[in-house]
Amino acid sequence: MYARDGFDVVIAGAGIVGLACAWAATERGLRVAVCERDPRCVGASVRNFGLVTVTGQRAGDTWRRARYSRDIWAILAPQAGISIEHTGLWVLAREALAWEVLQAFAATEMGTHCALVEPQEAARRAPWLRTAGCAGALYSPHELRIESRQAIPLLSEWLRQVRAVQFFWGEPVLEADARSARTPWRRLAAQQVILCPGADLTGVAAPWLRDLGLQLSQLQMLRVRPRNGLRLGSAVMGDLSLVRYRGYADLPPARALATRLAQTDADSLAHGIHLIAVQSADGSWVVGDSHHQDAMPWPFARQEVDDLILRHLQRTVAVDSLQVLERWTGLYPTGGDADCLLLAPEPGLYVVVVTSGTGASTAFGIADDLFSDRIATTSCVSDTCAPSSSIGPAPSSTSAASPQP
Ligand SMILES: Cc1cc2nc3c(=O)[nH]c(=O)nc-3n(C[C@H](O)[C@H](O)[C@H](O)COP(=O)(O)OP(=O)(O)OC[C@H]3O[C@@H](n4cnc5c(N)ncnc54)[C@H](O)[C@@H]3O)c2cc1C
Secondary structure, eight states: OBOSSOEEEEEEOOSHHHHHHHHHHHHTTOOEEEEESSSSOOSHHHHSOOEEOOTTSOTTHHHHHHHHHHHHHHHHHHHHTOOOOEEEEEEEEOSHHHHHHHHHHHTSGGGTTOEEEOHHHHHHHOTTBOOTTOOEEEEEEEEEEOOHHHHHHHHHHHHHHHHOOEEEETOOOOEEETTEEEOSSOEEEEEEEEEOOTTOOSSTTHHHHGGGTOEEEEEEEEEEEETTOOOOSSEEEOGGGGGTSHHHHTSTHHHHHHHHHHHHOHHHHHTTOOOEEEEOTTSOEEEEOOOEEESSOOOOOOHHHHHHHHHHHHHHBSOSOEEEEEEEEEEEEEOSSOSEEEEEEETTEEEEEEOSSOHHHHHHHHHHHHHHHTSOOOOSSSSSOOOOOOOSOOOOOOTTOOOOO
16 A cells, blocks of 8 residues: 655665665655664664764765765754764874875865874873874864764654654565555655665665675674773774775875785784774773675674774773773675765666765765755645755765666
């Protein structure tokens, strides 16, 4: 049976990408339903660091979307009762070559408002960093951190209460076309259907993802409690991040750094490890991560990988003893050269997949691009057909979009 009045937009998936699409649709006065196959979101969107990263994102669309998304998080968080745990990011350069990468980065447009900081000054401003023997650091003011496992349910609830989004929890979308989505229990009529399946490459969106050569990247993550009660004032990264994040890794000096790290940190690079550490309100830290890529990665977390991650943590932050409180893994899709796929298999049917592990940082920008460039934002189910309204600047480029399969 069809839902009584139908919806302007039906979305499959209540991760951050689906929720950001729901937000962008309601900004334009559209009536929205979200179907989530699980009783609550347990995907990458609640397993991540909650680090909304601007500095280090790939130049172009990804960096632009990250800035936009950070601004939207900053506006929505207080409205939805979401705490901003901390702001800013320290990138500590241990190697002289890493310092060269940071210097090159600071000279780009993306380095605006970031500061290159000498070790002594970094020690004064962030005494919890291990600056001894360091070449220097970069401080970025752009980042913010939310506790994803709390933020995603709070954002869903805000969308339900304030934006009247209708959620169907525990209802997988089994089939979709441009005018409807079918779950095991109902068929929802819609003007537009958006599939945001996250790491589910073999489900409802499989017909359009199958031939794109996507794989899954599996990450190991830890929550630790420092025994000295140390509090991080901002997020922290290190040398290995400079050969992983494209905003740094695409700069010419990063090549020499990659060669150097292949000698000094071959074991970490083999597991795709780089350090991110962030602080939670209860004093614990979320620390990671590693990257193992496969069509379906082996699901067993390895102690040696956790040990390497913790070794990088203790090299970067002044903590000698800590207790591991939690360990978990997470998956995200990867492949192709774009950071995000925006597919339109037919007018009115869209597939949105972040393929770079940057969805917490870019989802609002991606959703805004989708609605600004592609989706007809005129409501046809409301009593009066509502004209579209959009917020903020309407970027015109969707260069990350892939051709339809
Ligand atoms: C460990 C880890 C750490 C990360 N850290 C960061 C970070 O700090 N900053 C950052 O920017 N990014 C980070 N990322 C990446 C980021 O979390 C992802 O890019 C983002 O969460 C993807 O959101 P999503 O909504 O596409 O996917 P998900 O969060 O996986 O959500 C997809 C949802 O769709 C549902 N679904 C699938 N198929 C169907 C269907 N047929 N019908 C209904 N529902 C369906 C799933 O159940 C799921 O809830 C991290 C990722 C991981 C794994």
